[in-house]
Amino acid sequence: MPFSSRVATFVTLTFSVLALVAQSSPGLAADLPAVPAVSTAIQLSLPSQVPAMTPAAPSAEDAVVTAEQVEEQVAYPTLAAAVADQSIRSDADQDLRCLAGAIYFESRGEPLTGQLAVAEVILNRTRSRRFGGSVCDVVTQKGQFSFVRGGKLPDAPSNDDFRTAMAVAKVAMKEAWESNAADALYFNHRRVGHANGTRIASIGNHIFYR
Template sequence: MTFRKRAATVAATLISLAGLALHSTASFAAEAPALVAKDQTSKPITAVSVPPVSYFVQQLPTQPAVAQDPAFAPEADADDVVAYPTLAAAVAAQDAATNDEQLRCLAGAIYFEARGEPLSGQLAVAEVILNRANSGRFAKSACGVVTQPGQFSFVRGGRIPDVAENARWRTAVAVAKVAMKDAWDSDAAKALYFNAGRSPNRGLVRVAAIGNHTFYR
Protein backbone atom coordinates (compact mmCIF):
# COMPACT_ATOMS: atom_id res chain seq x y z
CA MET A 1 0.00 0.00 0.00
CA THR A 2 1.33 3.34 -0.96
CA PHE A 3 1.84 6.14 1.47
CA ARG A 4 -1.06 8.09 0.08
CA LYS A 5 -3.47 5.20 0.48
CA ARG A 6 -2.35 4.61 4.05
CA ALA A 7 -2.78 8.28 4.83
CA ALA A 8 -6.23 8.29 3.30
CA THR A 9 -7.25 5.22 5.32
CA VAL A 10 -6.04 6.76 8.59
CA ALA A 11 -7.84 10.00 7.84
CA ALA A 12 -11.07 8.17 7.10
CA THR A 13 -10.78 6.24 10.34
CA LEU A 14 -10.22 9.41 12.38
CA ILE A 15 -13.17 11.11 10.74
CA SER A 16 -15.39 8.11 11.60
CA LEU A 17 -14.28 8.13 15.23
CA ALA A 18 -14.87 11.87 15.53
CA GLY A 19 -18.36 11.52 14.13
CA LEU A 20 -19.17 8.72 16.54
CA ALA A 21 -17.96 10.76 19.51
CA LEU A 22 -19.99 13.78 18.42
CA HIS A 23 -23.11 11.66 18.05
CA SER A 24 -22.69 10.18 21.55
CA THR A 25 -22.22 13.62 23.14
CA ALA A 26 -25.31 15.00 21.46
CA SER A 27 -27.40 12.04 22.55
CA PHE A 28 -26.29 12.42 26.21
CA ALA A 29 -26.99 16.15 26.15
CA ALA A 30 -30.50 15.51 24.86
CA GLU A 31 -31.26 12.87 27.46
CA ALA A 32 -29.75 14.74 30.44
CA PRO A 33 -32.68 17.20 31.06
CA ALA A 34 -35.12 14.32 31.01
CA LEU A 35 -33.10 12.45 33.59
CA VAL A 36 -32.84 15.52 35.80
CA ALA A 37 -36.56 16.21 35.48
CA LYS A 38 -37.31 12.60 36.29
CA ASP A 39 -35.16 12.72 39.42
CA GLN A 40 -36.73 16.00 40.53
CA THR A 41 -40.27 14.67 40.34
CA SER A 42 -41.69 14.79 43.92
CA LYS A 43 -42.66 11.51 45.38
CA PRO A 44 -45.62 11.23 47.78
CA ILE A 45 -44.60 11.02 51.44
CA THR A 46 -46.21 8.21 53.32
CA ALA A 47 -47.37 9.28 56.82
CA VAL A 48 -45.90 7.21 59.59
CA SER A 49 -48.35 6.38 62.35
CA VAL A 50 -46.77 6.71 65.80
CA PRO A 51 -48.59 4.78 68.51
CA PRO A 52 -49.58 6.88 71.58
CA VAL A 53 -47.25 6.67 74.53
CA SER A 54 -48.83 5.41 77.72
CA TYR A 55 -47.58 6.77 81.02
CA PHE A 56 -47.90 4.67 84.14
CA VAL A 57 -48.34 6.63 87.37
CA GLN A 58 -47.84 4.62 90.49
CA GLN A 59 -50.27 5.57 93.25
CA LEU A 60 -48.75 5.51 96.69
CA PRO A 61 -50.70 3.64 99.35
CA THR A 62 -52.80 5.82 101.64
CA GLN A 63 -51.39 6.08 105.13
CA PRO A 64 -53.90 5.35 107.88
CA ALA A 65 -54.81 8.27 110.14
CA VAL A 66 -52.88 8.29 113.37
CA ALA A 67 -54.98 8.86 116.45
CA GLN A 68 -53.69 11.65 118.66
CA ASP A 69 -52.56 10.61 122.08
CA PRO A 70 -54.76 12.47 124.60
CA ALA A 71 -51.69 12.93 126.78
CA PHE A 72 -50.19 15.19 124.11
CA ALA A 73 -53.37 17.08 123.21
CA PRO A 74 -53.08 20.87 123.65
CA GLU A 75 -54.60 22.09 126.87
CA ALA A 76 -57.05 24.98 127.00
CA ASP A 77 -55.63 28.15 128.43
CA ALA A 78 -57.02 28.70 131.90
CA ASP A 79 -57.12 32.45 131.22
CA ASP A 80 -59.35 32.09 128.16
CA VAL A 81 -62.71 33.81 128.64
CA VAL A 82 -65.72 31.83 127.48
CA ALA A 83 -68.03 33.79 125.21
CA TYR A 84 -71.67 33.57 126.30
CA PRO A 85 -74.64 34.62 124.17
CA THR A 86 -76.38 36.41 127.06
CA LEU A 87 -75.71 37.47 130.62
CA ALA A 88 -78.31 34.95 131.77
CA ALA A 89 -76.36 32.19 130.01
CA ALA A 90 -73.15 33.33 131.69
CA VAL A 91 -74.83 33.28 135.10
CA ALA A 92 -76.42 29.88 134.50
CA ALA A 93 -73.04 28.40 133.53
CA GLN A 94 -71.48 29.11 136.95
CA ASP A 95 -71.36 26.54 139.73
CA ALA A 96 -72.55 27.19 143.29
CA ALA A 97 -69.23 26.65 145.11
CA THR A 98 -68.40 29.44 147.59
CA ASN A 99 -65.05 28.34 148.98
CA ASP A 100 -63.40 31.71 148.28
CA GLU A 101 -63.64 34.49 150.87
CA GLN A 102 -63.50 37.34 148.34
CA LEU A 103 -66.24 35.66 146.34
CA ARG A 104 -68.48 35.40 149.42
CA CYS A 105 -67.96 39.08 150.26
CA LEU A 106 -68.82 40.13 146.71
CA ALA A 107 -71.85 37.83 146.59
CA GLY A 108 -73.00 39.19 149.97
CA ALA A 109 -72.94 42.76 148.66
CA ILE A 110 -74.87 41.72 145.56
CA TYR A 111 -77.43 39.88 147.66
CA PHE A 112 -78.08 42.65 150.18
CA GLU A 113 -77.87 45.58 147.77
CA ALA A 114 -79.40 44.20 144.56
CA ARG A 115 -81.07 40.81 144.99
CA GLY A 116 -84.35 42.20 143.62
CA GLU A 117 -82.66 43.86 140.63
CA PRO A 118 -82.25 42.42 137.13
CA LEU A 119 -79.09 40.47 136.44
CA SER A 120 -77.53 43.48 134.74
CA GLY A 121 -78.20 45.55 137.88
CA GLN A 122 -76.65 42.91 140.12
CA LEU A 123 -73.60 42.73 137.86
CA ALA A 124 -73.30 46.52 137.96
CA VAL A 125 -73.13 46.46 141.79
CA ALA A 126 -70.38 43.85 141.60
CA GLU A 127 -68.60 46.03 139.03
CA VAL A 128 -68.60 49.00 141.42
CA ILE A 129 -66.99 46.93 144.19
CA LEU A 130 -64.30 45.49 141.91
CA ASN A 131 -63.61 48.91 140.39
CA ARG A 132 -63.10 50.34 143.86
CA ALA A 133 -60.68 47.56 144.77
CA ASN A 134 -58.62 48.34 141.66
CA SER A 135 -58.81 52.14 141.90
CA GLY A 136 -56.24 52.76 144.63
CA ARG A 137 -58.75 55.03 146.39
CA PHE A 138 -60.46 52.33 148.45
CA ALA A 139 -59.48 49.05 150.07
CA LYS A 140 -57.58 46.64 147.79
CA SER A 141 -59.92 43.65 148.04
CA ALA A 142 -63.61 42.94 147.65
CA CYS A 143 -63.96 42.16 151.35
CA GLY A 144 -62.08 45.33 152.27
CA VAL A 145 -64.32 47.48 150.06
CA VAL A 146 -67.56 45.92 151.32
CA THR A 147 -66.66 46.14 155.02
CA GLN A 148 -65.10 49.59 154.83
CA PRO A 149 -66.83 51.79 157.43
CA GLY A 150 -69.64 54.00 156.19
CA GLN A 151 -69.95 52.41 152.75
CA PHE A 152 -72.67 49.74 152.91
CA SER A 153 -75.53 49.93 155.39
CA PHE A 154 -76.06 46.16 155.61
CA VAL A 155 -72.61 45.69 157.19
CA ARG A 156 -72.84 45.29 160.97
CA GLY A 157 -69.77 45.75 163.12
CA GLY A 158 -67.44 45.28 160.18
CA ARG A 159 -68.95 41.98 159.10
CA ILE A 160 -71.44 40.76 156.54
CA PRO A 161 -74.57 39.06 157.95
CA ASP A 162 -75.07 35.38 157.30
CA VAL A 163 -77.27 34.49 154.35
CA ALA A 164 -79.51 31.47 153.90
CA GLU A 165 -78.50 29.53 150.79
CA ASN A 166 -81.65 30.15 148.80
CA ALA A 167 -82.16 30.73 145.06
CA ARG A 168 -81.36 34.44 145.28
CA TRP A 169 -78.14 33.72 147.12
CA ARG A 170 -77.08 31.21 144.49
CA THR A 171 -77.82 33.80 141.81
CA ALA A 172 -75.73 36.37 143.68
CA VAL A 173 -72.85 33.88 143.85
CA ALA A 174 -73.10 33.18 140.12
CA VAL A 175 -73.18 36.90 139.27
CA ALA A 176 -70.14 37.46 141.50
CA LYS A 177 -68.27 34.75 139.59
CA VAL A 178 -69.19 36.31 136.25
CA ALA A 179 -67.88 39.65 137.50
CA MET A 180 -64.64 38.22 138.89
CA LYS A 181 -63.99 36.30 135.67
CA ASP A 182 -64.87 39.35 133.60
CA ALA A 183 -67.13 37.02 131.61
CA TRP A 184 -69.62 39.75 130.67
CA ASP A 185 -69.28 43.48 130.04
CA SER A 186 -71.24 45.51 132.55
CA ASP A 187 -73.21 48.59 131.57
CA ALA A 188 -71.68 50.29 134.60
CA ALA A 189 -68.06 50.01 133.47
CA LYS A 190 -65.71 52.28 135.48
CA ALA A 191 -68.48 53.20 137.94
CA LEU A 192 -67.34 53.73 141.54
CA TYR A 193 -70.63 54.70 143.18
CA PHE A 194 -74.32 53.91 143.01
CA ASN A 195 -77.46 54.91 144.85
CA ALA A 196 -81.17 54.24 144.73
CA GLY A 197 -82.09 57.80 143.77
CA ARG A 198 -82.44 59.30 140.32
CA SER A 199 -80.81 62.63 141.16
CA PRO A 200 -77.11 62.72 140.30
CA ASN A 201 -74.57 62.97 143.09
CA ARG A 202 -72.76 66.30 143.11
CA GLY A 203 -69.48 66.27 141.20
CA LEU A 204 -69.98 62.76 139.79
CA VAL A 205 -70.58 61.64 136.22
CA ARG A 206 -73.54 59.40 135.62
CA VAL A 207 -72.58 56.15 133.91
CA ALA A 208 -75.83 54.17 133.78
CA ALA A 209 -79.25 53.70 135.31
CA ILE A 210 -80.21 50.05 135.77
CA GLY A 211 -83.30 48.97 137.64
CA ASN A 212 -83.63 51.04 140.81
CA HIS A 213 -79.99 52.13 140.89
CA THR A 214 -78.04 54.90 139.21
CA PHE A 215 -74.29 54.43 138.77
CA TYR A 216 -71.61 57.13 138.78
CA ARG A 217 -67.90 57.59 138.46
Template structure:
Protein backbone atom coordinates in the same frame (compact mmCIF):
# COMPACT_ATOMS: atom_id res chain seq x y z
CA UNK B 1 68.83 47.96 98.84
CA UNK B 2 68.75 51.31 97.17
CA UNK B 3 66.36 54.05 98.15
CA UNK B 4 64.21 53.50 95.10
CA UNK B 5 63.94 49.80 95.81
CA UNK B 6 62.87 50.44 99.41
CA UNK B 7 60.17 52.90 98.28
CA UNK B 8 58.82 50.38 95.78
CA UNK B 9 58.72 47.64 98.42
CA UNK B 10 56.87 49.85 100.91
CA UNK B 11 54.36 50.83 98.24
CA UNK B 12 53.72 47.20 97.36
CA UNK B 13 53.11 46.23 101.02
CA UNK B 14 50.78 49.20 101.52
CA UNK B 15 48.75 48.30 98.40
CA UNK B 16 48.39 44.72 99.57
CA UNK B 17 47.15 45.79 103.00
CA UNK B 18 44.63 48.17 101.45
CA UNK B 19 43.21 45.38 99.30
CA UNK B 20 42.74 43.15 102.31
CA UNK B 21 41.01 45.95 104.27
CA UNK B 22 38.59 46.64 101.39
CA UNK B 23 37.64 43.02 100.93
CA UNK B 24 37.07 42.31 104.64
CA UNK B 25 33.46 43.72 104.87
CA UNK B 26 32.25 41.53 102.05
CA UNK B 27 33.68 38.41 103.71
CA UNK B 28 32.23 39.44 107.08
CA UNK B 29 28.78 39.84 105.52
CA UNK B 30 28.95 36.38 104.03
CA UNK B 31 30.12 34.85 107.30
CA UNK B 32 27.35 36.66 109.25
CA UNK B 33 24.51 35.58 106.96
CA UNK B 34 25.24 31.87 107.19
CA UNK B 35 24.86 31.43 110.96
CA UNK B 36 21.73 33.64 111.05
CA UNK B 37 20.05 31.50 108.43
CA UNK B 38 20.98 28.36 110.32
CA UNK B 39 20.04 29.62 113.80
CA UNK B 40 16.62 31.19 113.00
CA UNK B 41 14.41 28.72 111.14
CA UNK B 42 11.94 31.31 109.90
CA UNK B 43 10.08 28.92 107.66
CA UNK B 44 9.48 26.45 110.49
CA UNK B 45 8.34 29.09 113.01
CA UNK B 46 5.53 30.58 110.91
CA UNK B 47 3.68 27.31 110.35
CA UNK B 48 3.86 26.59 114.09
CA UNK B 49 2.13 29.89 114.88
CA UNK B 50 -0.51 29.32 112.26
CA UNK B 51 -1.16 25.80 113.51
CA UNK B 52 -1.62 27.02 117.09
CA UNK B 53 -4.06 29.68 115.95
CA UNK B 54 -6.04 27.22 113.89
CA UNK B 55 -6.61 24.92 116.82
CA UNK B 56 -8.39 27.59 118.91
CA UNK B 57 -11.99 26.35 119.44
CA UNK B 58 -14.55 28.33 117.52
CA UNK B 59 -17.92 29.33 118.93
CA UNK B 60 -20.69 27.16 117.61
CA UNK B 61 -24.44 27.25 118.06
CA UNK B 62 -25.05 24.51 120.57
CA UNK B 63 -28.40 23.65 122.12
CA UNK B 64 -28.56 25.60 125.32
CA UNK B 65 -31.16 27.01 127.66
CA UNK B 66 -31.53 30.69 126.92
CA UNK B 67 -33.66 33.20 128.71
CA UNK B 68 -36.09 33.48 125.83
CA UNK B 69 -36.34 29.80 124.96
CA UNK B 70 -39.38 27.69 125.87
CA UNK B 71 -37.15 25.40 127.96
CA UNK B 72 -36.05 28.28 130.18
CA UNK B 73 -39.39 29.72 131.06
CA UNK B 74 -42.96 28.64 131.56
CA UNK B 75 -45.39 30.54 129.41
CA UNK B 76 -48.71 30.96 131.11
CA UNK B 77 -51.57 31.45 128.72
CA UNK B 78 -54.76 32.65 130.31
CA UNK B 79 -57.82 30.91 129.02
CA UNK B 80 -60.27 33.27 127.38
CA UNK B 81 -63.61 33.60 129.15
CA UNK B 82 -66.35 31.45 127.70
CA UNK B 83 -68.57 33.37 125.35
CA UNK B 84 -72.28 33.64 126.10
CA UNK B 85 -75.14 35.07 124.11
CA UNK B 86 -76.88 36.62 127.11
CA UNK B 87 -76.09 37.53 130.69
CA UNK B 88 -78.79 35.10 131.85
CA UNK B 89 -76.98 32.33 130.01
CA UNK B 90 -73.67 33.31 131.65
CA UNK B 91 -75.29 33.29 135.10
CA UNK B 92 -76.97 29.93 134.50
CA UNK B 93 -73.66 28.39 133.37
CA UNK B 94 -71.91 29.03 136.70
CA UNK B 95 -71.34 26.01 138.90
CA UNK B 96 -69.95 25.22 142.34
CA UNK B 97 -66.47 24.38 141.08
CA UNK B 98 -63.56 24.23 143.49
CA UNK B 99 -61.66 27.45 144.23
CA UNK B 100 -58.87 28.34 146.60
CA UNK B 101 -59.57 29.90 149.97
CA UNK B 102 -58.92 33.51 148.89
CA UNK B 103 -61.20 33.22 145.87
CA UNK B 104 -63.96 31.59 147.90
CA UNK B 105 -63.77 34.36 150.50
CA UNK B 106 -63.92 37.10 147.88
CA UNK B 107 -66.84 35.33 146.20
CA UNK B 108 -68.65 35.15 149.51
CA UNK B 109 -68.15 38.87 150.19
CA UNK B 110 -69.10 39.90 146.66
CA UNK B 111 -72.17 37.65 146.63
CA UNK B 112 -73.21 39.05 150.02
CA UNK B 113 -73.00 42.62 148.73
CA UNK B 114 -74.99 41.72 145.62
CA UNK B 115 -77.59 39.95 147.71
CA UNK B 116 -78.15 42.70 150.27
CA UNK B 117 -77.88 45.63 147.84
CA UNK B 118 -79.71 44.30 144.80
CA UNK B 119 -81.39 40.91 145.26
CA UNK B 120 -84.65 42.38 143.95
CA UNK B 121 -82.96 43.93 140.90
CA UNK B 122 -82.61 42.42 137.41
CA UNK B 123 -79.42 40.42 136.99
CA UNK B 124 -77.93 43.27 134.92
CA UNK B 125 -78.39 45.53 137.95
CA UNK B 126 -76.86 42.91 140.22
CA UNK B 127 -73.85 42.63 137.90
CA UNK B 128 -73.50 46.42 137.96
CA UNK B 129 -73.29 46.36 141.78
CA UNK B 130 -70.57 43.73 141.50
CA UNK B 131 -68.83 45.90 138.91
CA UNK B 132 -68.69 48.82 141.34
CA UNK B 133 -67.03 46.68 144.00
CA UNK B 134 -64.54 45.15 141.57
CA UNK B 135 -63.69 48.60 140.18
CA UNK B 136 -63.10 49.96 143.67
CA UNK B 137 -60.68 47.15 144.48
CA UNK B 138 -58.65 48.04 141.35
CA UNK B 139 -58.87 51.81 141.60
CA UNK B 140 -56.26 52.56 144.28
CA UNK B 141 -58.79 54.84 145.97
CA UNK B 142 -60.31 52.03 148.01
CA UNK B 143 -58.93 48.91 149.70
CA UNK B 144 -57.37 46.49 147.19
CA UNK B 145 -59.27 43.44 148.44
CA UNK B 146 -62.90 42.71 147.56
CA UNK B 147 -63.87 41.83 151.14
CA UNK B 148 -62.18 44.96 152.47
CA UNK B 149 -64.07 47.06 149.93
CA UNK B 150 -67.39 45.55 151.00
CA UNK B 151 -66.74 45.91 154.74
CA UNK B 152 -65.12 49.35 154.54
CA UNK B 153 -66.62 51.56 157.18
CA UNK B 154 -69.46 53.82 156.07
CA UNK B 155 -69.79 52.40 152.55
CA UNK B 156 -72.56 49.78 152.63
CA UNK B 157 -75.46 50.10 155.07
CA UNK B 158 -76.02 46.35 155.42
CA UNK B 159 -72.57 45.88 157.02
CA UNK B 160 -72.67 45.85 160.82
CA UNK B 161 -69.48 46.32 162.79
CA UNK B 162 -67.36 45.46 159.74
CA UNK B 163 -69.14 42.12 159.30
CA UNK B 164 -71.45 40.88 156.54
CA UNK B 165 -74.63 39.42 158.11
CA UNK B 166 -75.17 35.70 157.75
CA UNK B 167 -77.26 34.53 154.80
CA UNK B 168 -79.27 31.40 154.14
CA UNK B 169 -77.14 30.16 151.27
CA UNK B 170 -79.90 27.83 150.13
CA UNK B 171 -82.09 30.71 149.01
CA UNK B 172 -82.52 31.00 145.24
CA UNK B 173 -81.83 34.73 145.42
CA UNK B 174 -78.49 34.06 147.09
CA UNK B 175 -77.62 31.34 144.57
CA UNK B 176 -78.27 33.88 141.84
CA UNK B 177 -76.13 36.49 143.62
CA UNK B 178 -73.33 33.94 143.92
CA UNK B 179 -73.53 33.11 140.22
CA UNK B 180 -73.48 36.81 139.32
CA UNK B 181 -70.40 37.26 141.55
CA UNK B 182 -68.65 34.47 139.64
CA UNK B 183 -69.54 36.09 136.32
CA UNK B 184 -68.09 39.39 137.55
CA UNK B 185 -64.87 37.86 138.89
CA UNK B 186 -64.36 35.75 135.77
CA UNK B 187 -65.16 38.73 133.51
CA UNK B 188 -67.58 36.50 131.67
CA UNK B 189 -69.87 39.42 130.78
CA UNK B 190 -69.32 43.15 130.31
CA UNK B 191 -71.43 45.26 132.61
CA UNK B 192 -73.17 48.32 131.21
CA UNK B 193 -71.93 50.15 134.32
CA UNK B 194 -68.33 49.88 133.14
CA UNK B 195 -66.00 52.09 135.18
CA UNK B 196 -68.60 52.88 137.86
CA UNK B 197 -67.36 53.46 141.40
CA UNK B 198 -70.61 54.56 143.09
CA UNK B 199 -74.32 53.82 142.96
CA UNK B 200 -77.44 54.84 144.81
CA UNK B 201 -81.19 54.31 144.66
CA UNK B 202 -83.10 56.47 142.19
CA UNK B 203 -84.92 58.17 145.06
CA UNK B 204 -81.61 59.53 146.41
CA UNK B 205 -80.06 62.69 144.99
CA UNK B 206 -76.27 62.38 144.82
CA UNK B 207 -74.09 65.01 146.46
CA UNK B 208 -70.88 66.02 144.78
CA UNK B 209 -69.70 65.93 141.20
CA UNK B 210 -70.09 62.51 139.62
CA UNK B 211 -70.30 61.31 136.06
CA UNK B 212 -73.37 59.23 135.44
CA UNK B 213 -72.55 55.89 133.81
CA UNK B 214 -75.81 53.95 133.76
CA UNK B 215 -79.27 53.58 135.29
CA UNK B 216 -80.38 49.98 135.78
CA UNK B 217 -83.45 48.91 137.68
CA UNK B 218 -83.74 50.95 140.85
CA UNK B 219 -80.09 52.10 140.86
CA UNK B 220 -78.08 54.83 139.19
CA UNK B 221 -74.34 54.27 138.71
CA UNK B 222 -71.59 56.90 138.67
CA UNK B 223 -67.84 57.25 138.43
Protein backbone atom coordinates in the same frame (compact mmCIF):
# COMPACT_ATOMS: atom_id res chain seq x y z
CA MET C 1 -17.49 15.66 87.96
CA PRO C 2 -17.68 13.65 91.23
CA PHE C 3 -14.41 12.68 92.86
CA SER C 4 -15.00 8.92 92.35
CA SER C 5 -15.56 9.47 88.62
CA ARG C 6 -12.37 11.51 88.32
CA VAL C 7 -10.39 8.70 90.03
CA ALA C 8 -11.87 6.07 87.71
CA THR C 9 -11.05 8.17 84.65
CA PHE C 10 -7.47 8.70 85.84
CA VAL C 11 -6.93 4.95 86.38
CA THR C 12 -8.35 4.15 82.95
CA LEU C 13 -6.09 6.69 81.26
CA THR C 14 -3.05 5.39 83.14
CA PHE C 15 -3.59 1.80 82.02
CA SER C 16 -4.35 2.97 78.48
CA VAL C 17 -1.01 4.77 78.32
CA LEU C 18 0.78 1.68 79.61
CA ALA C 19 -0.95 -0.44 76.99
CA LEU C 20 0.21 1.87 74.22
CA VAL C 21 3.75 1.75 75.56
CA ALA C 22 3.59 -2.04 75.62
CA GLN C 23 2.41 -2.18 72.02
CA SER C 24 5.30 0.00 70.93
CA SER C 25 7.73 -2.12 73.01
CA PRO C 26 6.87 -5.84 72.61
CA GLY C 27 9.38 -6.90 75.23
CA LEU C 28 7.67 -4.82 77.80
CA ALA C 29 4.16 -6.20 77.09
CA ALA C 30 4.85 -9.52 78.79
CA ASP C 31 5.73 -7.76 82.02
CA LEU C 32 2.55 -5.66 82.17
CA PRO C 33 -0.56 -6.91 83.96
CA ALA C 34 -3.84 -7.11 82.12
CA VAL C 35 -5.81 -3.86 82.14
CA PRO C 36 -8.90 -4.35 84.29
CA ALA C 37 -12.23 -2.96 83.19
CA VAL C 38 -13.07 0.05 85.28
CA SER C 39 -16.67 0.98 85.81
CA THR C 40 -17.51 4.57 86.53
CA ALA C 41 -21.06 3.78 87.52
CA ILE C 42 -21.91 4.54 91.12
CA GLN C 43 -24.74 2.65 92.71
CA LEU C 44 -26.67 4.22 95.56
CA SER C 45 -28.37 2.00 98.07
CA LEU C 46 -31.70 3.56 99.07
CA PRO C 47 -34.35 2.10 101.35
CA SER C 48 -37.34 0.77 99.46
CA GLN C 49 -39.72 2.52 101.84
CA VAL C 50 -39.43 5.73 103.85
CA PRO C 51 -41.03 5.38 107.29
CA ALA C 52 -43.98 7.72 107.85
CA MET C 53 -43.54 10.50 110.39
CA THR C 54 -45.94 10.20 113.32
CA PRO C 55 -46.73 13.47 115.16
CA ALA C 56 -45.88 13.44 118.84
CA ALA C 57 -48.82 12.99 121.15
CA PRO C 58 -49.59 15.95 123.47
CA SER C 59 -48.28 15.65 126.98
CA ALA C 60 -50.63 14.97 129.87
CA GLU C 61 -50.20 18.56 131.10
CA ASP C 62 -51.21 19.99 127.70
CA ALA C 63 -54.24 17.71 127.47
CA VAL C 64 -55.71 18.66 130.85
CA VAL C 65 -58.30 21.47 130.73
CA THR C 66 -60.03 22.34 133.98
CA ALA C 67 -63.72 23.11 134.29
CA GLU C 68 -62.84 26.68 135.30
CA GLN C 69 -60.83 27.18 132.08
CA VAL C 70 -63.71 25.83 129.99
CA GLU C 71 -66.11 28.29 131.65
CA GLU C 72 -63.75 31.19 130.96
CA GLN C 73 -63.53 30.29 127.26
CA VAL C 74 -67.32 30.30 126.68
CA ALA C 75 -68.89 33.18 124.76
CA TYR C 76 -72.40 33.56 126.17
CA PRO C 77 -75.33 34.85 124.10
CA THR C 78 -76.95 36.62 127.08
CA LEU C 79 -76.13 37.61 130.64
CA ALA C 80 -78.81 35.20 131.87
CA ALA C 81 -77.05 32.36 130.05
CA ALA C 82 -73.72 33.33 131.63
CA VAL C 83 -75.28 33.39 135.11
CA ALA C 84 -77.07 30.07 134.60
CA ASP C 85 -73.84 28.39 133.47
CA GLN C 86 -71.84 29.16 136.62
CA SER C 87 -71.10 26.28 138.98
CA ILE C 88 -71.38 27.24 142.64
CA ARG C 89 -69.01 25.45 145.00
CA SER C 90 -69.44 25.22 148.74
CA ASP C 91 -65.74 26.05 149.26
CA ALA C 92 -65.85 29.33 147.30
CA ASP C 93 -63.09 31.76 148.29
CA GLN C 94 -63.78 34.61 150.69
CA ASP C 95 -63.62 37.44 148.14
CA LEU C 96 -66.24 35.72 145.99
CA ARG C 97 -68.52 35.32 149.01
CA CYS C 98 -68.02 38.95 150.04
CA LEU C 99 -68.89 40.11 146.53
CA ALA C 100 -71.94 37.86 146.43
CA GLY C 101 -73.03 39.20 149.83
CA ALA C 102 -72.86 42.79 148.58
CA ILE C 103 -74.81 41.87 145.45
CA TYR C 104 -77.45 40.09 147.51
CA PHE C 105 -77.96 42.69 150.24
CA GLU C 106 -77.71 45.71 147.93
CA SER C 107 -79.50 44.54 144.80
CA ARG C 108 -81.48 41.33 145.22
CA GLY C 109 -84.67 41.60 143.20
CA GLU C 110 -82.97 43.92 140.70
CA PRO C 111 -82.46 42.80 137.08
CA LEU C 112 -79.31 40.80 136.44
CA THR C 113 -77.76 43.82 134.72
CA GLY C 114 -78.31 45.82 137.90
CA GLN C 115 -76.77 43.12 140.09
CA LEU C 116 -73.79 42.88 137.77
CA ALA C 117 -73.38 46.67 137.90
CA VAL C 118 -73.22 46.56 141.73
CA ALA C 119 -70.52 43.90 141.46
CA GLU C 120 -68.66 46.06 138.94
CA VAL C 121 -68.62 49.02 141.34
CA ILE C 122 -67.00 46.90 144.04
CA LEU C 123 -64.44 45.39 141.66
CA ASN C 124 -63.59 48.85 140.28
CA ARG C 125 -63.02 50.09 143.82
CA THR C 126 -60.76 47.12 144.51
CA ARG C 127 -58.71 47.82 141.38
CA SER C 128 -58.37 51.50 142.22
CA ARG C 129 -56.74 50.65 145.61
CA ARG C 130 -58.40 53.74 147.07
CA PHE C 131 -61.07 51.82 148.97
CA GLY C 132 -59.22 48.70 150.10
CA GLY C 133 -56.80 46.07 148.91
CA SER C 134 -59.31 43.25 148.46
CA VAL C 135 -62.99 42.74 147.68
CA CYS C 136 -63.75 42.01 151.33
CA ASP C 137 -61.86 45.16 152.41
CA VAL C 138 -63.97 47.25 150.02
CA VAL C 139 -67.26 45.69 151.10
CA THR C 140 -66.55 46.02 154.83
CA GLN C 141 -65.09 49.54 154.64
CA LYS C 142 -66.65 51.66 157.35
CA GLY C 143 -69.61 53.77 156.27
CA GLN C 144 -69.90 52.37 152.74
CA PHE C 145 -72.62 49.70 152.87
CA SER C 146 -75.50 49.81 155.30
CA PHE C 147 -75.84 46.03 155.60
CA VAL C 148 -72.35 45.75 157.15
CA ARG C 149 -72.38 45.76 160.95
CA GLY C 150 -69.20 46.11 162.97
CA GLY C 151 -67.07 45.39 159.92
CA LYS C 152 -68.79 42.06 159.28
CA LEU C 153 -71.28 40.80 156.72
CA PRO C 154 -74.50 39.09 157.83
CA ASP C 155 -74.62 35.33 157.47
CA ALA C 156 -75.27 34.29 153.89
CA PRO C 157 -78.76 32.87 153.42
CA SER C 158 -79.36 29.58 151.67
CA ASN C 159 -81.87 30.52 148.98
CA ASP C 160 -82.15 30.99 145.23
CA ASP C 161 -81.49 34.73 145.39
CA PHE C 162 -78.13 34.20 147.09
CA ARG C 163 -77.18 31.46 144.64
CA THR C 164 -77.95 33.91 141.84
CA ALA C 165 -75.79 36.51 143.58
CA MET C 166 -72.94 33.99 143.76
CA ALA C 167 -73.28 33.26 140.04
CA VAL C 168 -73.36 36.98 139.17
CA ALA C 169 -70.24 37.48 141.31
CA LYS C 170 -68.43 34.76 139.35
CA VAL C 171 -69.46 36.31 136.04
CA ALA C 172 -68.16 39.69 137.22
CA MET C 173 -64.85 38.35 138.56
CA LYS C 174 -64.18 36.38 135.37
CA GLU C 175 -65.30 39.32 133.18
CA ALA C 176 -67.58 36.90 131.34
CA TRP C 177 -70.05 39.69 130.51
CA GLU C 178 -69.54 43.41 130.00
CA SER C 179 -71.43 45.56 132.46
CA ASN C 180 -73.33 48.71 131.50
CA ALA C 181 -71.63 50.38 134.46
CA ALA C 182 -68.09 49.27 133.64
CA ASP C 183 -66.44 52.49 134.91
CA ALA C 184 -68.66 53.20 137.91
CA LEU C 185 -67.25 53.69 141.40
CA TYR C 186 -70.47 54.63 143.21
CA PHE C 187 -74.19 53.91 143.13
CA ASN C 188 -77.24 54.88 145.11
CA HIS C 189 -80.98 54.36 145.11
CA ARG C 190 -83.14 56.52 142.89
CA ARG C 191 -85.03 57.92 145.85
CA VAL C 192 -81.76 59.30 147.24
CA GLY C 193 -81.14 61.22 144.03
CA HIS C 194 -77.99 61.67 142.00
CA ALA C 195 -74.82 62.47 143.93
CA ASN C 196 -71.87 64.47 142.63
CA GLY C 197 -69.96 62.76 139.86
CA THR C 198 -70.33 61.64 136.28
CA ARG C 199 -73.41 59.56 135.67
CA ILE C 200 -72.58 56.24 134.00
CA ALA C 201 -75.86 54.35 133.92
CA SER C 202 -79.32 54.02 135.42
CA ILE C 203 -80.36 50.39 135.92
CA GLY C 204 -83.42 49.26 137.83
CA ASN C 205 -83.68 51.24 141.06
CA HIS C 206 -80.04 52.36 141.10
CA ILE C 207 -78.00 55.15 139.55
CA PHE C 208 -74.33 54.43 138.85
CA TYR C 209 -71.65 57.10 138.54
CA ARG C 210 -67.98 57.88 139.09
